Structures are given as C-alpha cells and as structure tokens.
Amino acid sequence: NAGVTQTPKFRVLKTGQSMTLLCAQDMNHEYMYWYRQDPGMGLRLIHYSVGEGTTAKGEVPDGYNVSRLKKQNFLLGLESAAPSQTSVYFCASTDPMAGRNEQFFGPGTRLTVL
C-alpha cells in the first residue's frame, strides 16, 4: 500500500497562474481532507469530502476549489494563485467506519507563489 500520495512535491507559480494538486489514496477511505500549513499556524482545513461526489468548506476555503470525482482521488485547485497561498499543502484521509478516527497524511506539496 502506498497510503496517501500527493503530486507534485514542489511547485513555483507566478501570481495569477492556476494549478491543481492531486491527492490519491489506496486505502479505500471515504473521507478526505486538504490542509495548509503555515509557520506558527499549525494545520488549517481548506476543504474536505465525506464521499465520492461530495465536497465541503473548511476553515480557510477562499481561493481554492476541490473535486472528488473518484473515491480514491481528491483534487485541490487554485484558479488564480496569490502570494498568500504560498504554503505547504497536506492531504489526509480517514475511514471512521473502520472504527479508527485518525487521519493518514500524505508527504505534502510545497507551493511558492511569486
């Protein structure tokens, strides 16, 4: 099992460019999450999904969109990147139906917006 994988690992964008971050999990988890981590801020939830075809906003959703067309994939999109979106992005998944509540995290994507 690869667990949770994220693509790409690093990316540099110019202000106004768009990009999509891909998260994939092979654990058949229903729930998936996107977080951003900034210095001194911990991890903040951007968007999450409780199943294929569903998405919902987290704490800091502005400037981001998401899609969950397949159960194993959760995409995070930036339509018009801004320097404030420079951050490390983590994807996570969990399956509460399995009786465990912890989230499994991917290795992260480091994004710099110039």
Add this chain to the structure above:
Amino acid sequence: DQQVKQNSPSLSVQEGRISILNCDYTNSMFDYFLWYKKYPAEGPTFLISISSIKDKNEDGRFTVFLNKSAKHLSLHIVPSQPGDSAVYFCAASETSGTYKYIFGTGTRLKVLA
C-alpha cells in the same frame, strides 16, 4: 479565535528523561483528541489518541492524559530518545460525522543526546 492551543513552541529534554507536551482547548464539544508527530519535509504521522470517555491512554513510551474539566491534555514520552525530536501537534474533533479536526500550532521537541 484559536480553539486548540499549544502554548510552548519548543521544548528541549535530555535523552532518557520525560518529555511533557501540553495542549489546551476551548470547545467543550470536542470529544476525540489526537497527537501527531511531524518530521521536516514529511507529512504528520499519527501517534496516539484519546476519547473523552477516558482520562488516560498508553502506547509504549507514549501516554496521553485528558483533563476534561480543565480542557487540557498532555503527551508524556518516557524515556525520551533522540529520534523523538520532531514537531508534535495535538488535534481535537467533535465526532459528529465529518471528523474534522482542529490542530494546534505545534511544539518542537528536541531530545539532547
């Protein structure tokens, strides 16, 4: 308004001694708590959890204590090892269906050999 707080940004401990990491929360509806460990350039990895129906949970060298009346939890690592040097995050959730967690800002633990 930060619902989960880790007031110590960093902590240094001698190898073999006890490390105590603290976490406070404000939302009395939180009923499940997790601790994660994070190494540089890696994603957080799950360490230990505790439900609000318990006040203690142990897993090897790691013990988490929960004081619901004080809205406080702590992670004890005994004995501390150099490999424990990492950033530790606590997280809290209402297990009401979405399993969304609120994370603290982290404490950087350095275990000195």
